[in-house]
Amino acid sequence: MKACGICGADLHFYKGDHANIPYGFCLGHEGSGEIVEVGAGVINVKSGDRVCIEPQVGQYSGLITHFYKHKADKVHKINDHVTYEEAAFVEPLAVGLNGVRRGEIGKTGRKNVIIIGAGPIGAVSILCSKAEGAKWVGTCDLLEARLQAAKKIGADATLLTKPSMTSDEVAAALQTLHPVGESVDVIIDAVGITSTLNTAFKLQTTRSPRRAYYGPHYPDAARMVNDGVVDVKPLITHRISMDQFEEGFRLLLDGNSGAGKVIFQL
Template sequence: MRKNDMSDKTYPMAFVTAPGVIEFLPQERLPLAPREVRLAVRAAAICGSDLHIFKGKHPSAPLPVSVGHELAGEVVETGSAVTKVKSGDRVTVEPVIACGTCDPCLRGRYHLCRNVSFQYRRGQGAFTPFFTAHEDRVFRLPEGLSYEEGALVEPLSVALHAVQKSGVRLGNTSAVFGAGAIGLLVTMLLRQASGGRTFIVDIHDFRLQKGLELGACRAIHNRREDALEAILAATGGAGVDFTFEAVGMELTLAQALQSLRKGGTATLLGIFEESPVAVPVNLFVQKEIALLGSQGYNWDFQDALTLLERGALDLKPLITHRIGLGDLQSGFETLLNPAARAVKAVVVMG
């Protein structure tokens, strides 16, 4: 798939049109609104939520729908009133759409906007040569940060929001359930925010090994051993201060709650394909634990970029596969195949 696969007035964009089926549909190159920015996409990463969409199991994205929201690129055109960026700037995009007028938005919590949406749900996916966004949602990349790393600022912001919301402090112990990209990013951030012991739980050895490399003190294979028993044994029966559920399964949610010490906090990031699920509710009273939800990000993009600019995090180890736009279908299939040992696949363009 190349930029000139269509006319100068149209370009291809990836849509999931049925479970397991990606099609490139022509999009018209429309004039920009005064505060809109058009960028040539240089890198776009496949997210876990994209995989839910690909399987037709995302609860908020019925098919057909455009796909992709983790991207970075070069500004090639700006609207008449744009002042934040200029042509040639290297940028990433916060793909959320908030109304700006509802109560949460007016209180500065735009991630909880009553009318919240994302650009891919409005027909603007990231797996395309060109992407249009409002200038308020465009952020310059730090000097020296590659486009591929820039495409991972969005998932880093998701993880950062969860860690900051959890209230984790120096020396606290944690367990992360799920060693996909989000879980691994949470693990990296916990090393920075806490420095305490972090356990990583998954069912794939290669992801567990990656978790150890990125800061976990112990990897727990949740099929060869019981994660709850392992965490309790390693903490003298007390449990951990914080848990993060980044899988979206009934089992791991229960384990995340049960492995907390008394007064601990679990933070939920995973998308549940099957809902509702059973929850051991008596634990909330008996152990006075808390369960927090973490929705996307809220003023977290700039913090994420600051961490990267200061060299506090290295995102390159997360990228295991690089593909072209025309190989997108196989890229999705690769991520769903454990034998491929994939963590993050990035579509590289230009």
């Protein structure tokens, strides 16, 4: 293993939000590394290849480590110009890409997008929306640092919200962001809590809620990074070593740290 990002799901595990986690459970599913050995009959990769790792059901976590065994058909080669840290970002990028494609963004009549939340998943949703042909993308967040990063990667308009704002107030403020005379075609909730879902429903006149993970889009996300279709580098704010394990999680728990994506260099 060479690099692994910290996901919001990892943060919940770290905080103890999930019960019945066995002792020794290893976190991490946003990873990349170098092949050191292959099994008999493996022909798609060889020792020395640089790859990103597509998680599997039943084999999802465990990448914050030094060595990891995985199915050969679920690792994807990365080009020499792509850093291991960028390659670790393929997994969250695939989450964003799945949501964007489920929303059919970029297709006829689906050009204006609002993304609620500008954290890592909101940010990759901005990148994917633009890559898929969105004309206008707006976003909102409680943290100004996230909104500044969103502007750098293509957000056309941003809204700084406050914890005291109701869903109605956030929805009304978001309605003022998009181009005059045009409607919002797609809403992506990149937070997924009750208040943000309520905001999304108040914005959307025709409701067609869909839950998105990353489905079959991991290989496409890897190609997007390899081909330079998207640039995830601005979203990586901290690179830390394994001996700074707890510091990495503390950065993400501190709303004033300015942390975006924190990546372990393994």
